[in-house]
Each structure stands twice: as structure tokens, then as C-alpha cells.
Amino acid sequence: MVFNEKIVNPTELRHWEGKIELYWVYTSGSAGDEFFKALKKGKFIAAKCKECGKVYFPPRIYCEYDFSETEYVNISGEGTVRAFTVARLDKDEKPLEKPEIYAIIDLDGTDGCIVHLLNAKPEDVYVGMRVKPVLKAKNKREGRITDILYYKPS
Amino acid sequence: MEVEKIKGLKFAKKQDVAIVGAGMTTWKRRLNETGKELSYIAVKQALEEAGLTIDDIEMVVMGSAPDTFDGLHMKGEYLLDGSGGSDRPYMRVFVGGGTGVFAPIAGYWHVASGLADVCLVVCEEKMSSCHPHPQSGFKGIWDPILERPLTPNLIWIFALEMRRYMHVHNIKHEDIALVSVKNKRNALDHPCAQVAEKITVEDVLNSEPMALPVRRLDVSPPSDGAAALIMVAPHIARQLTDEPVWVDGVGWALDTTMWTNRDLYFPRYVAEAAKMAYKMAHITDPKKQIDVAEPYDPFDYKELHHMEGLGLARKGEAPILTKEGVTARDGDLPTCPSGGLLGVGNPIAATMGVKACELYWQLAYRAGKRQVAKEVTTGVCQAWGDLMQVGTVMVMSNKR
Amino acid sequence: MAVGKKDISCPPEAIGTPIKDEDLKKGKVTYYEDYPDLRYAWTAGQAISRFLNELKKGRLIATKCNECGRIMFPPRIFCELCFKPIDDWVYVKDTGVVQTFSISYIDPDARPLPEPIIVAVIAVDGASPKMGIMHVLGEVKPEDVYIGMKVKAVWKDEEEREGAITDIKYWKPVG
Numbered sequence: 115m116v117f118n119e120k121i122v123n124p125t126e127l128r129h130w131e132g133k134i135e136l137y138w139v140y141t142s143g144s145a146g147d148e149f150f151k152a153l154k155k156g157k158f159i160a161a162k163c164k165e166c167g168k169v170y171f172p173p174r175i176y177c178e179y180d181f182s183e184t185e186y187v188n189i190s191g192e193g194t195v196r197a198f199t200v201a202r203l204d205k206d207e208k209p210l211e212k213p214e215i216y217a218i219i220d221l222d223g224t225d226g227c228i229v230h231l232l233n234a235k236p237e238d239v240y241v242g243m244r245v246k247p248v249l250k251a252k253n254k255r256e257g258r259i260t261d262i263l264y265y266k267p268s
Numbered sequence: 269m270e271v272e273k274i275k276g277l278k279f280a281k282k283q284d285v286a287i288v289g290a291g292m293t294t295w296k297r298r299l300n301e302t303g304k305e306l307s308y309i310a311v312k313q314a315l316e317e318a319g320l321t322i323d324d325i326e327m328v329v330m331g332s333a334p335d336t337f338d339g340l341h342m343k344g345e346y347l348l349d350g351s352g353g354s355d356r357p358y359m360r361v362f363v364g365g366g367t368g369v370f371a372p373i374a375g376y377w378h379v380a381s382g383l384a385d386v387c388l389v390v391c392e393e394k395m396s397s398c399h400p401h402p403q404s405g406f407k408g409i410w411d412p413i414l415e416r417p418l419t420p421n422l423i424w425i426f427a428l429e430m431r432r433y434m435h436v437h438n439i440k441h442e443d444i445a446l447v448s449v450k451n452k453r454n455a456l457d458h459p460c461a462q463v464a465e466k467i468t469v470e471d472v473l474n475s476e477p478m479a480l481p482v483r484r485l486d487v488s489p490p491s492d493g494a495a496a497l498i499m500v501a502p503h504i505a506r507q508l509t510d511e512p513v514w515v516d517g518v519g520w521a522l523d524t525t526m527w528t529n530r531d532l533y534f535p536r537y538v539a540e541a542a543k544m545a546y547k548m549a550h551i552t553d554p555k556k557q558i559d560v561a562e563p564y565d566p567f568d569y570k571e572l573h574h575m576e577g578l579g580l581a582r583k584g585e586a587p588i589l590t591k592e593g594v595t596a597r598d599g600d601l602p603t604c605p606s607g608g609l610l611g612v613g614n615p616i617a618a619t620m621g622v623k624a625c626e627l628y629w630q631l632a633y634r635a636g637k638r639q640v641a642k643e644v645t646t647g648v649c650q651a652w653g654d655l656m657q658v659g660t661v662m663v664m665s666n667k668r
Numbered sequence: 669m670a671v672g673k674k675d676i677s678c679p680p681e682a683i684g685t686p687i688k689d690e691d692l693k694k695g696k697v698t699y700y701e702d703y704p705d706l707r708y709a710w711t712a713g714q715a716i717s718r719f720l721n722e723l724k725k726g727r728l729i730a731t732k733c734n735e736c737g738r739i740m741f742p743p744r745i746f747c748e749l750c751f752k753p754i755d756d757w758v759y760v761k762d763t764g765v766v767q768t769f770s771i772s773y774i775d776p777d778a779r780p781l782p783e784p785i786i787v788a789v790i791a792v793d794g795a796s797p798k799m800g801i802m803h804v805l806g807e808v809k810p811e812d813v814y815i816g817m818k819v820k821a822v823w824k825d826e827e828e829r830e831g832a833i834t835d836i837k838y839w840k841p842v843g
Contacts, residue, residue: 119757121717128712128720128831130413133705136404138339138397142698143302144685150698176308178349181315181322257698288672294682300697301684309683317680319672339702401778412710413720414742415802417834419776424787424802427770435768435815459682479772479787480810493684508672524748528789528800529740532768621679629678636677 142257145173148186150257156249158191160224171226192246192268193221193228200236215239219265233264244268279548282382285375286505286512287628287664288498289318292621294460295493295613298396303338304350306494307392310621311352314496319508320386325498327384328353330360331371331391333616333653336405339397351390365566365653366520367391367617368495369660372624373518375499376662380515385501389624392494393615402490409655411525423487425656427479429532430569434481436533437584439572441481445472446590447568448485451604454597455611457637460621462613463489472568488566491613495621497628513631516646517551517663519544527656538577538650538659545648546579549663554579554648558663560630560640561601562623562649565608571595574650575603577659598641605630605640616653623649624662631666715743718757724831726823730795732756741795760794762821763842767791767800771810786810790819790839806838818842 121127142150145161149172152159161173165182169189177184198217204210215232217239232239233248246268255261291313293299293306301309307330315321330344330351340346344360351358361367361374368391375389395402406422433439446469455464467485475484505512521540523530530536542554551557563574572586580601581589589595595603606612606626609619627649629635646665652658691697712720715731719742722729730739733747734755741760746753769788775781786805791798805813806822819839829835 121714126717126721127714128413128717130710130712130832131707132412132416132710133707134408136336136339136407137399137701137703139399139692140339140397140700140702141298141300141302141687141692142700143305144300145305146302147300147698174349175305176312176350178352178354179322181308181312181352257695258700290678292679294684294686296684296686298687298689299684300687306684313679313683317673317676317678403774403778404776407776412708413712413716414833417832418787418802418804420787420802421772421774421776421778423774424770424772427772428768428787428789428802431770431815432768460679477771477773477784478778479770479774480784481770526742526744526748528802529798531798532789625678634676634678 145175149173153261154255154257156252158189159186160189160221160226161185162187169224169226171221171224171228189221189223191221192244193219195232195239195241195243195245196220196227197241198232198239217245217265219245230262231264233266238267281380283380284502285379285499285515286502287515288500288505288508288512289314289320290495290497290625290628291317292460292495292618292625293493295462295491295615295618297462297489297491299394299492303343303347303392303394303494306394306492307347307350307390310494310496311388311390314388314498318498320498322352324386325352325356325388327357327378327387329371329374329378329387329389330358331362331367331389331617331620332360333362333364333367333393334405336408337393337395337398337402337616347392352388363653363658363660365564365616366651366658366660367653368619368623369649369651369662370520371617371620372497372499372662373520373660375497376515376518379499379501385504387499389497389499389620390494391617391620393618394492395490395615396492421479423479423482425527426567427482429656430481430567432532433569433573439584439587441473442469443587443591444569444572445469445486447565447571448472448610450590450596451565451571451608451610453611454605454638455607458607458612460493461607461611462491464607464611482567486568488609488614491615493613493615493618493621495618495625497620497625511632511666513628513664513666514668515662516665517545517547517549519548519661520659522654522658525655525657532656534583535573535577535652535659537657538574538652538661539579541659541661542578542650545661545663551663557646558601558648559642559644560605560627560647561603562606562608562627562647563603564619564623564650564652565604565610566614568610570652571604571608574652578648578650578661597638600642602640602642605635605638619651623651627664631664713745715745719743720831723833723835724829726826726829728760728762728792730758730760730799732758738796739794739799741792741799742801758794760792764790764792764819764839766813766815766817766819767798768815769805769813784810786813788839803836804838805840807840
């Protein structure tokens with residue numbers, strides 16, 4: 115390198131700004147489609163492995179451990195808080211107006227769980243708390259995870 | 269322990285590597301299944317062909333191209349459960365379009381090193397997630413300062429390369445179009461094909477211009493799909509089948525991203541990769557020793573370009589061989605008997621299904637209606653990718 | 669461990685559920701759309717910063733490796749072949765030769781362009797052979813472009829230049 119010709123003035127060092135203008139459309143998949151269509155009707159389903167009996171939530175078409183097929187089973191959608199966090203910042207690290215509680219909820223009758231918003235006071239939440247889902251009005255549901263508005267203590 | 273050297277590289281392997289099963293999903297513009305589900309379907313099929321269960325799998329190699337298409341960061345990790353990777357040594361490899369042959373190369377070193385006796389290789393791509401168009405996903409491949417301000421489409425580099433190739437060897441577009449005609453027709457016999465059809469050279473030449481000389485029918489389509497392959501040690505192979513297919517050689521090489529500084533008429537990176545694979549496979553005269561070939565054909569001229577890189581034709585000779593019918597399924601050197609990317613589809617990494625998987629099926633005499641007419645012993649498959657940079661080559665044989 | 673299948677045709681079946689864009693629009697299948705808002709600032713580094721600053725002055729600059737003697741364009745701070753730092757900066761001409769070209773009818777999102785554009789790899793005079801850059805051609809009809817054509821850069825007016833590759837509007841045929 116010709117060091118006496120190296121740029122040392124930081125204003126002469128350049129950068130280039132840009133954005134990758136892309137968006138994505140994710141299909142829910144075979145099991146996902148089944149799940150969201152059930153959710154639209156206000157029902158919860160999970161998938162049970164025909165071989166080992168493990169019950170997956172969210173449902174899948176296969177058992178990840180023995181690669182067997184699964185069958186759909188109805189569940190209540192209610193569950194127990196396994197862990198929770200009180201979020202005070204949003205995804206871009208901006209302060210939230212009101213703290214939000216996100217919880218991992220073990221769903222009854224399954225070996226799986228759901229991560230969702232918990233509508234409760236931070237000081238009232240505890241691991242092991244029983245919770246149940248609150249869905250959007252039927253005509254507002256679109257077959258998305260946000261059709262569940264939040265979980266609340268039951 | 270075998271020890272050989274090529275340009276200072278030492279080949280040392282603990283054991284031979286055999287292929288005993290393969291599988292793939294259907295390939296379509298958009299599939300409802302998620303990437304995980306597609307991976308599962310392909311793996312299940314491969315396990316069934318081999319007569320194995322997921323419990324027999326010791327290690328898993330996942331191959332998937334840019335995260336941009338599926339729109340999932342850490343796609344390897346995302347696909348893990350559908351790929352049989354749970355609680356196993358699992359890794360993802362990635363060299364753009366070259367991944368379709370690079371993933372089985374990684375599977376090869378897992379087994380050849382003695383680290384695993386049974387290795388599952390899974391490749392997946394779900395390009396339909398990417399909007400406004402899968403081609404938009406390639407925006408990120410360009411140099412952000414020197415090239416992206418010119419608003420390039422990925423097809424530009426192919427068009428520029430194709431033009432250079434045509435110019436140097438004085439090749440006409442109609443001679444190149446024959447590849448598209450052949451591969452789309454071959455694909456009629458492939459159950460998973462997306463764009464199999466009977467077309468003519470005129471159809472290609474009159475199809476919609478994209479970036480001339482490239483027209484619509486010179487190009488393979490974006491696809492969703494997955495493929496899987498099972499590689500095992502010799503003592504396992506003997507338990508499973510009387511006729512395994514063996515991996516004789518692997519090779520890979522990359523050239524600089526400064527693609528505007530290279531003469532694009534010849535794929536040097538493929539030639540270097542082939543040199544390595546042939547040396548390992550004791551192939552001194554590929555034209556004579558290779559019975560069937562699956563070179564990477566995302567564009568029609570690319571099959572020709574890669575045949576020359578693989579030493580299956582002299583420079584500029586591949587179009588002549590195509591015209592003479594040498595590369596037809598009943599020719600002396602059947603090339604892309606699967607229907608290739610042009611006919612079956614182009615789910616980037618998952619094109620393993622028409623490259624490494626197809627070569628295995630051909631050498632195992634399991635290709636059904638696609639089986640080539642001649643007797644086959646040795647074949648080569650190849651993939652290509654990144655910014656016109658990477659060549660990945662695998663030589664297989666059904667003799668030991 | 670069972671024995672693998674025999675006398676079969678592979679792949680035995682084509683599994684998967686093809687869907688069309690309409691299926692999404694009509695809500696036949698569920699899906700989720702995401703529009704992430706990610707922005708980047710790519711640093712140009714020593715070589716490209718200087719290159720961009722020179723573009724603003726209407727000049728093209730390359731770097732030289734004294735070991736292999738190559739004059740490299742676009743400039744870089746190392747010689748990738750000798751794997752050593754570069755030795756010198758060298759101005760190159762704003763003329764060059766078309767190495768290959770394409771007439772593009774589509775934009776980066778594969779949408780049709782109102783007018784096709786001509787894109788080329790141009791080897792720049794004064795740099796080592798085949799040291800090219802990608803750029804667009806202008807003031808020429810698509811059917812008149814040929815490999816080997818001599819071209820010259822057409823610059824933006826000095827006050828409009830911002831130190832970007834687009835400070836060159838296009839390259840036009842000369843002579």
C-alpha cells in the first residue's frame with residue numbers, strides 16, 4: 115500500500131446507503147394450513163405421532179424424532195405458563211407505551227407450547243399460572259397467529 | 269489409507285462412500301408445504317428406497333441457498349427438524365447454485381473421513397416466498413456500490429456470459445436452443461417436472477426477450493422443492509444392496525467475485541473442480557470414461573459451457589455434439605437425461621434432485637423411463653453458482 | 669436394517685401440493701406476509717472511497733501491483749493473485765472496449781422496462797487487458813452494438829456528480 119496516499123481524512127472515506135426492497139409471503143404449509151383453518155373456527159388442534167404418541171403443537175405432518183406420520187387431535191388451547199418476560203422495548207428497541215408480557219405456554223394435552231402475549235399485570239404473573247386464549251371476533255379472523263388476541267389468566 | 273496429491277492437495281480417506289437411496293418432492297412454482305415439510309417428504313422417500321429408518325442416520329448435511337428466498341435467517345437451523353437433524357451432528361453448507369452438488373460433497377467427507385457410516389444429505393429451497401419476484405432476491409448478490417446503482421437483474425450476467433461464449437466460438441442461438449428443447453422433452457418422463465414440454469427451436473427463439481440473448485425459454489424457472497440422498501460406508505452398503513453406487517471423486521473450486529475482470533467464455537472454476545474430481549477418480553480421458561453426465565443447466569448455454577468445463581467436449585464443441593444427438597438420452601454421451609433444471613425446475617440447492625440424485629438413479633438403473641439407452645458405469649454431475657464463481661463436481665460409478 | 673428396494677423407478681411418486689397465486693388472494697390457503705424494513709450502510713473502504721472521490725472529479729483510477737505488473741480496475745488495496753498490498757495508484761482513461769453486452773427488457777424485479785437498456789462489460793483503456801466494469805451503453809441502437817466496439821464515458825455535469833458509479837451516465841460509441 116502506498117501509505118502516503120492512504121485516505122486519513124474521515125470525510126473522504128465513503129459509505130453507500132441502501133435498502134433491500136423485498137417482502138415475503140409465507141404459506142402456512144400442510145399442517146399450518148390445517149391449524150389456522152381450525153383456529154378461524156375457534157378450534158385448536160395438535161398433531162399426534164402415530165408411532166411414539168408425542169403430541170406436537172403447533173401441529174406438524176411428521177414426527178421429528180421417528181419420522182412417522184401424525185394425526186390431528188383436538189385440544190382446548192388452554193395451558194400453563196412455563197416462562198415469561200416483561201418487554202419494555204419493541205423490536206426496534208423503541209420504548210413501549212405499556213410493558214407487554216410474552217409467555218411460553220405449555221398447552222394442555224400436548225408436548226408442545228405456544229409463545230404469545232399475556233394480558234395480565236406483570237406483578238401477578240407467575241410460572242405455573244393457568245391461562246386461556248382470547249380470540250378475535252369470528253368475522254375478523256384471517257387464519258393467522260394474531261387471531262389469538264392474547265392469553266389471559268383463567 | 270489411500271494418499272494422493274493434486275497440486276499439493278492430499279487425498280486421504282478412511283473408507284469408500286456409497287449411495288444407497290435418494291428422494292425428492294415434486295417441483296412447482298409454488299407449493300403449499302413449508303420448507304420443513306418438503307424436506308421431510310424428500311427424506312422419507314430416500315429412507316424408504318434405502319431400507320433405512322431415521323434412527324439409522326448418524327449425521328445430517330443440509331444444503332440450502334441464500335436465506336433471501338425462503339425469507340428465513342438461519343435457514344439451516346429452521347429446516348433441522350424436517351431434515352432429520354434433531355439431536356444429531358448437523359451442518360448446513362452453502363455455495364449458491366453450486367450447493368446441489370456441494371452438499372453431497374460435504375456428505376462424502378463426513379463418510380470418507382470415517383466420522384460417520386451413514387450420512388443423510390438434504391437440500392431444500394422455497395423460492396416462492398420471495399417477493400415481488402424470486403429474481404428480486406438476487407439484488408443482494410451485486411456489489412452495492414459499483415453495480416447495484418445500475419439496477420441490474422441477475423439475468424444480466426448470464427446474458428453477458430452467453431454473448432461472450434457465442435462470440436468467441438461463433439455459436440448461433442439456434443444451436444444453443446437445442447439444449448432447452450432436449451431437456452424440456454427429457455423432463456416429460458420425470459414425475460416431478462415443472463416445465464416439461466415439447467417445444468421447438470423456433471419456440472425458444474421467438475419467446476419473450478428477457479435480457480438478450482437470453483429469452484424466456486432459455487431459462488429455467490424458479491421453483492419450490494426438496495431432495496435427499498443417503499451416503500454410507502461400504503460395510504453398510506453391502507447390507508443394504510447388491511448394487512450400490514460409489515462416489516469416486518469430488519472436486520470444487522471458486523474464482524473471484526470480480527467477474528468483470530475475467531473472460532467469461534470459459535468456466536475455469538468448473539475445469540479446476542473437474543480436475544480435482546477426475547484426479548481422485550482416476551479419470552484421465554473424461555470423454556471416453558464418462559458414460560452419462562448431469563451438468564448444471566439453469567440456462568441452455570450453461571449445459572454447453574459446463575460440458576466444456578468438465579472436459580466432455582473441446583472448447584466450442586458442445587453445441588456440435590448436441591446438434592449431432594450425442595447428448596440425447598440414446599446418444600453416446602447422454603447429458604441431462606433427467607430433464608435438468610430447464611425441464612424439471614430450479615429450486616436452487618434442491619437441484620441436487622436432478623444432478624447427484626439423478627446420476628445415482630441412472631447408475632443404479634432405477635431411472636425408469638428416463639434410463640439412458642447405453643450401458644453405464646461411470647458418470648459425472650456438476651453444479652455451479654455464486655457470482656459466476658463456483659464449480660462443484662462429483663464422479664460416481666457402479667463398479668468397484 | 670432392512671434391505672433396500674429393488675427393481676423400482678425413482679422417484680416413485682411426485683409429492684407436494686401446488687398452489688397458485690389466486691389461491692392466496694382468494695384465501696384458499698392461509699399465509700403470512702412480512703415487510704421487513706432493513707436499511708444498510710456499506711462502507712466503501714480505502715480503494716473504492718478513492719475511486720468514488722475521483723469519479724466526482726471526472727476521472728477513473730486503478731491500482732497497480734508491481735509484482736505481477738497488473739493495473740487493476742476497479743481498484744482494490746490488495747492484489748488477489750500475489751496476495752500482497754498494492755504498490756501504486758494509476759489513472760486510467762475513460763475510454764474502453766465492449767467485451768460483451770446484453771439488451772435487457774426487465775428490471776431487478778423481473779418487471780418489463782418501458783425501454784430496453786443496453787448493459788455491457790467494458791474493459792477500460794490503460795488498465796491491464798480484460799479489466800472491465802459493468803455499465804450501460806447509450807447513444808447507440810441495440811442492433812449496432814458489437815463486441816470489440818470502442819466506447820467513451822459520458823459524464824454527468826460536474827455539479828450533478830455525487831461520487832457514485834452513476835456519475836457516468838452511460839458509455840457511447842467513439843470513432
